[in-house]
Amino acid sequence: MALNIFKQEGKPALTAAVVNQETGLCGSGLGKWRAEAGLPTHGEVDQDELAARRRVQCYRRYAPKVPEDAVKFHTPIYFEDQERRRRRVEREAQQVA
Known part of the structure; x- marks a missing residue:
């Protein structure tokens, strides 16, 4: 449901902002989001590279004063x-x- 709302409204995946406290890498939520969106969950695109790109999108959308x-x-x-x-x-x- 949330995925559909974000897709319909063109909002970035907030799951990209979640970083695993122990590993410092992106959390499993981004992989789940990608799977639900019909995107590959591994392979050509490094999961953490994608997460870094999506985080910038989230910051621009939701955070005040992002350069x-x-x-x-x-x-x-x-x-x-x-x-x-x-x-x-x-x-x-x-x-x-």
Whole structure:
């Protein structure tokens, strides 16, 4: 129901603003929202990258005084996670070679 209202009114997904307290990454609510909206829940688009983009949309819509040039941002934990993934891929590539 809420999804339909947000879609009909063109409002951004507030679930993008939810960050898991333990991991610092986007919460499971965004994946549920994407599934209900008929969007892929994984794959080409990094879930946290999408969440960062949607958060900016939420801030622009609901928060007062958001600068026009505001850009998406990630939590420090996101960057740490991306670095771990990059190193793992490099290690796996070296093992194959």
